Amino acid sequence: MRLLNLDHVAIAVRDLDAALAAYKERYLVDPVYREVVEQQGVEEAMIPVGGSFVQLLQPLGADTPVGKFLDRHGEGLHHVAYAVTDIEAALSHLKETGARLIDEQPRVGGRGARIAFVHPADLAGTLVELVELRP
Ligand code: CO
Numbered sequence: 691m692r693l694l695n696l697d698h699v700a701i702a703v704r705d706l707d708a709a710l711a712a713y714k715e716r717y718l719v720d721p722v723y724r725e726v727v728e729q730q731g732v733e734e735a736m737i738p739v740g741g742s743f744v745q746l747l748q749p750l751g752a753d754t755p756v757g758k759f760l761d762r763h764g765e766g767l768h769h770v771a772y773a774v775t776d777i778e779a780a781l782s783h784l785k786e787t788g789a790r791l792i793d794e795q796p797r798v799g800g801r802g803a804r805i806a807f808v809h810p811a812d813l814a815g816t817l818v819e820l821v822e823l824r825p
Contacts, residue, residue: 691780697773697821698736698743702756703765706733706748713737713744721746727800732756734800745771745800769807769817777804777822784808796822 703709706724713719721735731754736743747768749757759768774780777796784791792807799805801823808818 691774691776691783693772694775695773696742697771697819697823698745699770700734700745700747700768700819701766702747702749702759702763702768704748704760706735706746709746709748710735710737713746719744723801725800726750729797730755730799736800769810769819771805771819771821773821773823775822777806777820780820781806789813796820 701709710721719737719739721737723736724734726733728750731750732747733750734748735746737746747756749755749760751757752761756768781791781794781796785794790809790812792809793805796804796806799819799821803824804822806820808820810817812818
């Protein structure tokens with residue numbers, strides 16, 4: 691497994707429109723993607739920064755993973771996502787080294803990318819997402 695890039699840093703927000711307006715005012719940046727990902731219970735926006743993105747996540751409801759995160763922790767850093775070339779190979783490497791996987795198999799995330807999550811209790815209290823982008 692080789693990590694290609696820091697694909698994105700994800701931040702949980704209560705109000706995506708307000709967060710995007712604030713990012714624009716403070717940092718003069720705009721999103722390039724915005725979409726509802728029903729399977730993850732979020733509406734997300736991707737703001738490009740260099741070769742990476744800031745991903746803003748607004749839950750579709752209180753009873754979603756990000757909704758529960760907001761209840762417990764409030765707004766803030768939710769996960770970091772690394773781009774990989776071969777997500778199956780990355781997952782088997784992680785499994786072999788004893789990682790605590792949330793997703794044993796990749797699923798489809800925003801941008802049509804194949805993604806998988808690694809549990810925050812596995813390493814340094816950080817929820818990690820692997821992303822395999824379509825060529
Ligand atoms: Co993400």
